[in-house]
Amino acid sequence: MTVLSIRKVGDPVLRQIAEPVTVFDAELHQLVDDLNETLAGSRGAGLAAPQIGVGLRVFAINPDLPGNEIRLDHLINPGLEFPDDDEQNGPEGCLSIPGIYLDTKRRMNVVARGLTKHGDPVQIVGAGLLARCIQHETDHLDGVLFIDRQDPEGQERILATLREAAWADTRIQLSPH
Template identity: 90%
Template sequence: MTVLDIRKVGDPVLRRVAEPVTVFDAELHKLVGDLNETLEQSRGAGLAAPQIGVSLRLFAINPDLPGNDARLDHLINPGLEFPDDDEQDGPEGCLSIPGIYLDTKRRMNVVARGLTKHGDPVQIVGAGLLARCIQHETDHLDGVLFIDRQDAAGQERILATLREAAWADAQLKVSPH
């Protein structure tokens, strides 16, 4: 497996809606391995394929996240359901936006259904941090970044900060999503 570069905010791949995975072959198995290796090296909670430049509906999650009883480390073509209206508001960061952590409102509980790299159906029921991670990574598959979930004033402050960062693209914009 290979540790890959993580794309930073401003890269157009992060704003595209990713394509569904349709082929479950050795190339997909390698991609899942690369995602997991890159995630482990970065010490993050999750990493979506667009963050390594691959516009496919796939993400890796840290199997040691609290509540991940299945120890699942990836999900392909996820669909999310919310069993209740409970919300959480807490700090969130992103490997594609290093050094920025913001309180972000998310649903407290989620049921995520998708596929494994073998094409087998799987379901993850998550609460708290696991639910936050699943929602965050699924947002990446839809071209949405967590900064898009801030109010307008917060988005402008973040964009101003990011434009000053040495690694950031000067053409940063908030998604209309």
Template identity: 80%
Template sequence: MTVIPIRKIGDPVLREVAAPVTVFDAELAKLVDDLNETLTASGGAGLAAPQIGVGLRLFAINPDLPGNDLKLDHLINPGLEFPDEEEQNGPEGCLSIPGIYLDTKRRLNVVAKGVTKHGDPVQIVGKGLLARCVQHETDHLDGVLFVDRQDEEGIARILETIREANWPTAQIKTSPH
């Protein structure tokens, strides 16, 4: 397993729609292991493959997130469903935009269906922080960052921080979720 550098905002791979995983082999298993190792080293709640420069539809999540009864540590080719209209609004950050935490509106409950690295079907039923994490990481697979969900004040704060950090120019766009 390898800890891989996390791509920062402004890197084009973070704005691309990731391709579905179609081959379930040792290379994919290593990628899942590397994602988990990198996530553990970063101390984050989740990490999507595009954040380490791989344009595939998979992400790692911290298996100890509240509500993760499966103790699942990854999801491949996720599809999201929302069982109700309840929302949550709370602080959110991103390993690709370090040091920025802003209140972000998300659905409170989510059902995520996908597969494991072995191609076995799996479903995550999440609430609260787990639901937030699954939505955040799925956004990454669609080329969307949490900053795209911000109001004008939040966007201004993020752009100011990016300028101060001398990161490449960031784009803000709308999430499909």
């Protein structure tokens, strides 16, 4: 397992729609292991494959997130359903946008269906922080960052701040998706 570099906002891979996984082999197992190791090293809640430069529909989540009763640490080719209209609004951050936390509206409850690295079907029912994490990581697979979920004024303020950050790529823009 390897701790990999996390791509920062402005990197084009973060704006691309990730491809579905079709082959469940040793290379995929290594990707899942690398995602988990990198996530553990960063002490985050979740990490999507595009954040380490891999354009596949895979993400890792911290298995210790509240509500993760099956303690699953990854999901492949996720599909989301929302069992109700309840929403939450709270602080959200991103390993690809270090040091920035913004109140972000998300659905309170989610049902995520996908596959394990062995190709077995799995379902995660999440609420609160777990639901937020699953939605955030699925957004990464669709080329969407949490800054895209801000109102237009908030987006412009955060983009201006990011463009001035020493670590930021000057190509930062909102999602085309």
